[in-house]
Amino acid sequence: MEISKDLIAASSTPLVLTILAEEDSYGYAILQRVREVSGGAMEWTDGMLYPVLHRLERHGHVEARWEIAPSGRRRKYYRLTPTGRTRLAEEQRQWQAVDATLRGIWRELSAQGA
Amino acid sequence: MAAPDHAMPLEAQIDQWRNYLRRRQAIHSVDVAELEDHLREQVATLSDAGLAADEAFLVAVKRMGDLDTLSREFAREHSDRLWKQLVVAPSETEEPRTKARTAAVVAFGLAAVAAVALKVPALFGADLDDDAGFYARNISLFVLPLLAGYFVWKRPVELGMLKWLALGFVAAAVFANVYPFEGEGSTEGLTALHLPIALWLVVGIAYAGGRWLESAGRMDFVRFSGELFIYYVLIALGGGVLTAFLLVMFDTIGIDAEEFVGSWLLPCGAIGAVVVASWLVEAKQSVIENMAPVLTRLFTPLFAAVLVTFLGALLWTGGGLEVERDTLIQFNLLLIVVLGLLLYSISARDPASPPGVFDVLQVVLVVGALLADAVALWAIGARITEFGFSANRVAALGVNAILLVNLAWSAVLYLRFLRGRGSFARLERWQTSYLPVYAAWAAVVVIVFPPAFGYA
Secondary structure (H helix, E strand, O other): OOOOHHHHHHHHHHHHHHHHHHOOEEHHHHHHHHHHHHOOOOOOOHHHHHHHHHHHHHOOOEEEEEEEOOOOOEEEEEEEOHHHHHHHHHHHHHHHHHHHHHHHHHHHHHHHHO | OOOOOOOOOHHHHHHHHHHHHHOOOOOOHHHHHHHHHHHHHHHHHHHHOOOOHHHHHHHHHHHHOOHHHHHHHHHHHOHHHHHHHHHOOOOOOHHHHHHHHHHHHHHHHHHHHHHHHHHHHHHOOOOOOOOHHHHHHHHHHHHHHHHHHHHHHHOOOOHHHHHHHHHHHHHHHHHHHHOOOOOOOHHHHHHHHHHHHHHHHHHHHHHHHHHHHOHHHHHHHHHHHHHHHHHHHHHHHHHHHHHHHHHHHHHHOOOOOHHHHHHHHHHHHHHHHHHHHHHHHHHOHHHHHOHHHHHHHHHHHHHHHHHHHHHHHHHHHOOOOOOOOOHHHHHHHHHHHHHHHHHHHHHHOOOOOOOOHHHHHHHHHHHHHHHHHHHHHHHHHHHHHHHOOOHHHHHHHHHHHHHHHHHHHHHHHHHHHHOOOOOHHHHHHHHHHHHHHHHHHHHHHHHOHHHHOOOO
């Protein structure tokens, strides 16, 4: 199953925020985590994650810091801020509302069909 | 991008990839470092899974996405980087170069039109000296519609917006000319001063096109305005030198060029230079882009020092201010300068960088200006009844109040940012969404004040 571009774009914010709520992380690891939890259904082009992260940073939802990774390279780590946490809660409410709406109307549809 | 040579070692391939990335203006070197870390990690994982180094590199690059899409996404997020790209024609290709040349031709053409338009009323017997009032009220109408037209030509807007732009200029022309102003009255002077401010918003909407509603679009316009100012001053300085030489040289051969300079060269040059300077701002962006932040960085500490010393001296002497009739206007000018420094350094600042010494200075500057203004307002308030509420004084008070609100809230947001409680983007948004307030106030002064104060 391939998820449409629009849906991937829309879900990127809550997804990234949630992953950062789990623990501080960096680009590559965030993408790995996305693949892991979606079972490969969410196919992101790797590079596209970074503009998303930078947008969240600009809005103050996440904070970035450079650290030296175990590999010896400089690596940019991201951390969720309190505003980011608030935003995540808000996103959660919205997605749950969308989810509940769709579930409800589909249940009715299948009830009619039966 | 060219396919990497298979015989190339991994490091050389990554070097090449990095160089391709660096050529994109929207992707800065910190981002390149971030992306490179990603690429290397991906290559390492794939190599561990058994791929040869060059295969792993190819797969990793492919997963990263093609560079055009990637840099477009970066540009969309970092629109402050994008605007350079939008307007400066890249020098590699021939087609944009001809486009840049067309822009130059159009700009100089419009400048000539503005210069000629300025002399058209002369055909009907108007004279720069005798009808100074008419010219003072209408001066912005000779050039700003053309400037807006230039932007619309460069970045076409929707028809609906075009109508609103036209409506703005028509309304301005109506209000500048229907009122029966008394000669030498102060409401006429107020109209002359405020009409360009109100119309500058219309120009801004034309400049930003569809992006006016976005904070970034307005910020670009702020940036543009500051750079236009610098260019205009430079052109004016050059023009002054030219004029001086012209006068002296023709004087040596017994020709008095003063009449020509006074009624043709100076007015027409001054008005045409607005369009030319606007064109220069866009065409030679990168030249001045480095100059404006340097100027703000130079003058912010100096102004902050002057203000702090002034407040200290005020405390030391313990005396109040010597309030005169023009005191309020002088303090308005001070606040405008401080606001300009603030706006400009905000527009030139990378919103993502953490608070630094310069930000502290900026807050000192703003708070210092606010305190000085508060002292002045307090002193003036005590004597306002003595001076009376003339049109000039009400206008000055109104501007002072608007500036105070703007700067006070900016100071609050700035302090929050310094203490890590708010993002810089909020401060940016506040500044850009406040801009229309100035234009609205200017419109009120132009439309309401003359009848309210009996056209005196």
